[in-house]
Amino acid sequence: RKGASVAVVRSDGRVNLNPKGRRAQQLISNAVATKSDSAAASSSSKPGYDSISDLEHELLLFEALQEGLEEEMERDLRVCVMGEDVGHYGGSYKVTKGLAKKFGDLRVLDTPIAENSFTGMGIGAAMTGLRPVVEGMNMGFLLLAFNQISNNCGMLHYTSGGQFTIPIVIRGPGGVGRQLGAEHSQRLESYFQSIPGIQMVACSTPYNAKGLMKAAIRSENPVILFEHVLLYNLKERIPDEDYICNLEQAEMVRPGEHVTILTYSRMRYHVMQAAKTLVNKGYDPEVIDIRSLKPFDLYTIGNSVKKTHRVLIVEECMRTGGIGASLIAAITENFNDYLDAPIMCLSSQDVPTPYAGTLEEVTVVQPAQIVTAVEQLCQ
């Protein structure tokens, strides 16, 4: 009963096939990741880089974020960090580990528990020339900061006639984790995507995590950087040299000819896993990690659509009002003539994420569904 079991790939490359009943013993605390050992594997997120060990170093995604943050704080004295437990505790996901010790507890500020307030505080600091990086312990808690993010962060540059800029970075982990419950499994990108004046990016590898963090800090616009709870322990070799990633560019993960699969964040890995299976079945999927959630990189996406004529979107957002919904609209509007089939979108259902492990698993798009969808699309 192949359909009932789920292939789970450990970060060290071992694959477990778990029949449903034995799930509990196999709960993994590490992220799902693919190993680059076959034709179906992703090209690494850094463009055309050979692994020469003395020009690279290996680290985990949370360490890449920390490295990016630390480098920017060294480079520009105006960069500061604020959030709950970011100081001596080092952050709930260790992204700010060691920074308070190095830069002092004013530049790495522990705040009381009031998201709307420390986000507002960050906005005020940004308007006076600092470059704050505000951490939401979980993206879901930033719903409490919605007023400041929407009415002030997104709008004050505009309503002040350009007099005040808000070069703030708001970041934190979101997405569905391992049984964290509905309130800790939110996909905030759905809610924020409508706010004018902000940019949104989602990182998915240590390479782009560091690059996007640095680019976001250097940007004059407010940027929301979405991290994923399950991707913090991904390991990768990244360059030693200074680099940033373009905030508005999508990432070509795997070039192909038959179908364009658009995805981001954790779903990239489910897609790549499905890609392995698809290649074995004779398909050639093009996988693009869209990375820039607002605005969409319609240039890269468009070129892909013009080549393959079929689009599958794989997202973690809910069906209604998510990134996928907006992406479908944008592609249909701009590239309708190039499509040979209606766009397919695989999303989570419109339900709160349940706590029970089995239910949680079926609420997230799994590789098997992706394989089926591509087969349908390519009929």
Next chain:
Amino acid sequence: MSFISESSQTRVPCYRVLEDDGDLISDCDFQQVSKEVAVKMYSNMVTLQIMDNIFYEAQRQGRISFYLTSAGEEAISIASAAALSEQDIILPQYREPGVLLWRGFTLQEFADQCFGNKADYGKGRQMPIHYGSKKHNFFTISSPIATQLPQAAGIAYSLKMDNKKACVVSYIGDGGTSEGDFHAGLNFAAVMEAPVIFFCRNNGWAISTNVSEQFRSDGIVVKGRAYGIRSIRVDGNDALAVYSAVSAAREMAINEQRPILIEALTYRVGHHSTSDDSTKYRQLDEIVYWKKARNPVNRFRNWVQNIGWWSERQETQLRNSVRKQLLEAIQMAEKTEKPPLSELFTDVYDHPPSNLEEQEKHLRETVTRHPKDYPSDISV
């Protein structure tokens, strides 16, 4: 076992320097003002009063869409501004244009913002009275209540990092203290030892909500202690008291790096705004009493006149001159073009992204194709 009572036996006393009729209270400690400062303060209060009247009338005549007066609160905005330096950063609520006036914002600049024309620093993007001026260190007003309080903590944080000898002054009304941001803004400022002056204008009304329906504490001054913040209650209609209190607060905030809470008791003589008719929910004679017998402008005038720093003649001259300037400013603002279409799309980001450029192109095409359906005074 004993419970702390919900209220103390007596209310927190209120600091004042002038009697209701403008006479100096004997043996009162206050910050002396020079003739120059006193005359500037008084002239600004008169200017603010006239400005409010004329803009209010302009709204009634349909020339601007909205206006909010600070009637009854002239001493608060002018006297508090007078006690600050140009480097101190102001985060207003919306009823403090007097602070901008003190800092040199011209009547023309006020009019341009209210008319939303192309000379407006806000480029016509905000409602009238939502002033903002970076060069005057007066941060653009944002309508939602109390959002400026946590931002004030952030700005004070920035001043701390830069080791600047300046403070932040954030204004809030009695109603605004009910917002969650009030609690968090004060708490943050206290924990971070930030140089912020939280200035609460307790004017008795939040649109139609009287203070008795807003909170059950003895006003706002008692809340300071809950956050570990030094506080004072002052008579908001006494310009000299406000001046002294803010001067002292500023010293403490900067030298001791701590927040201060000032509650200024006053009365909102005008309606909440041009969208409100306050006679619907309060007695007319209450309004008239505060307008006539407890007027802060009259009270201060009595004092400046009694020391010989002001005369009837100067009064008439000033009022006529201001009135004339205002009418001219309004006429000029009315005639000035509105911002062009391109300003709809600028400043959303630092540079317009491709989707906005596309949307602008599309809009221009539509307006050009159907000119009759769009206002004729929009320059494309």
